[in-house]
Amino acid sequence: MANIIGGITTSHIPAIANAMANGLEDTPYWKPFFDGYPPVRDWLNEKKPDVIILFYNDHGLEFFIDKKPTFAIGVADEYHNADEGWGIPTIPPVTGESDLSWHIANSLVEDGFDMTICQEMKVDHGLTVPLNLMWPGHNYGHVKVIPVCINCEQHPMPQPKRTFALGQAIGRAVQSFDDDLKVAVFGTGGMSHQLDGERAGIINREFDLMCLDKLVSDPEDLTKYSNFDLAEIAGAQGVELNMLIAMRGCLIGDVKELHRNYHAPISNTGSGLMLLEHTMPEK
Template identity: 55%
Template sequence: MAKIIGGITSSHIPAVGNAISNNLQQEPYWKRFFDGYGPAKEWLKNARPDVVIVVYNDHGLNFFLDTVPTFALGCADEYFNADEGWGLKPVAPFKGNAPLSWHLAESLVEQEFDITMCQEMKVDHGFVNPIRALYGDHEIWPVEAIPLAVNTVQHPVPTARRCYKLGKALGKALESYPEDTRVVILGTGGMSHQLQGERAGIIDTDFDLECMDKIATDPEWFANLSNTDIMRIAGTEGIETIMWMVMRGALKDDAKVIHKHYHAPISNTGAGVLVLDNEAE
């Protein structure tokens, strides 16, 4: 049977890809940010997942504003990255797990989540950069990856509670998969930031730290926040943190916190890393 061994959260800042490609990880501006991934990388090395399900939001590489699904699941054998305007060489393609993806799609629809099923899907920095931060760069990636895209760009966007419920449905779907598969859920995005308008550059460190604590230990606190509440406090792009709730919903209520790290600002963003072990006693 499939087993959810844990969950990780990560910001998916575009500039991270540029830093990795240019080997800037130990430069003063970037060092503390990348050092925060050390314990998460070590946990992954010991946990040995077969598959990582990456919950992220597409930034126009796969979906444009004329067609934006609320939830979209990759159901392909392979996923390709492409240049988003940074001039960076796309990373190696990611191997998917189509049989698992189709099982998830069927189960999620049965649980009344109307998932868009994508048999071709390009993946942008929201998907790629967290994997690069956790695994480095590879010509052949050491883990299979399945994209689960959540709309946080074109309003109306789903609520934190709806994402939490999606996580619970995802957990139930994985538990019914008959193949022995070790799975990690990677919730990406956030934390507080806004990239435009009069409040551009807003970062609320206190709110970010409280979110990290509450999502880990009391997710109902975050689920009770409206989208308006989140964007008022954390900025318009701070709404991305709802995707952490998909990860949290898929795990046990008593999943153990292994690691927390927060750094701000990095590229005008509050950046958090959280590791939850779903098997720890």
């Protein structure tokens, strides 16, 4: 059967792509951020997951607000990036995992999550930046990726309790897949940040650190927040916490924190990198 071997939280902001494209990793501004990554890369290279389920939000590349899926899942064998409008380099295609994707889609709809199912889906920096962070130089062609896209742009958007439940349902779906596959789950997004309005620039370090703690030990406590709560406490785009919560929903039993690096600011955001392992299901 397929097994989830662990989960990772990471930022996905476009400024990271620019920093990597321009070789700025060791500059004083970026070093404290990038220094967090080697242990996570080592873990990935040692554990060699076959598949990454990646929670992210589209920022206006594939989806526009003419039709905005609440939850969308990719079921393709390949995904492409494209011009996003402001000049981060377009990256090579990302490999998909159609069979497991369809299995998850079937299982989710059965489970009450009426997904938008995508056989073609342009993937933006929300998905590509984390992959390049984990396998620099765009060396992730060997890993199969299943994109799960959550609306974090337009209210109404799914509430934390719902995204947590989505993660739990995906966890069950993976476990019920017959093929022996090792799956890692990425929850990507800025932590506290607000890009728009006179309140632009707020970062709530204390709240971010509390969220990282709770993501390890008591994720259900985070589901008490509404998206408006998150906007108020962590900034208008603080709702991206939903992707981290969804990732955590996929994990079961005792969850162990193997690594953490919180750093703020990068660009306008708080960044929380965390590597988690959980109790593996009985065979």
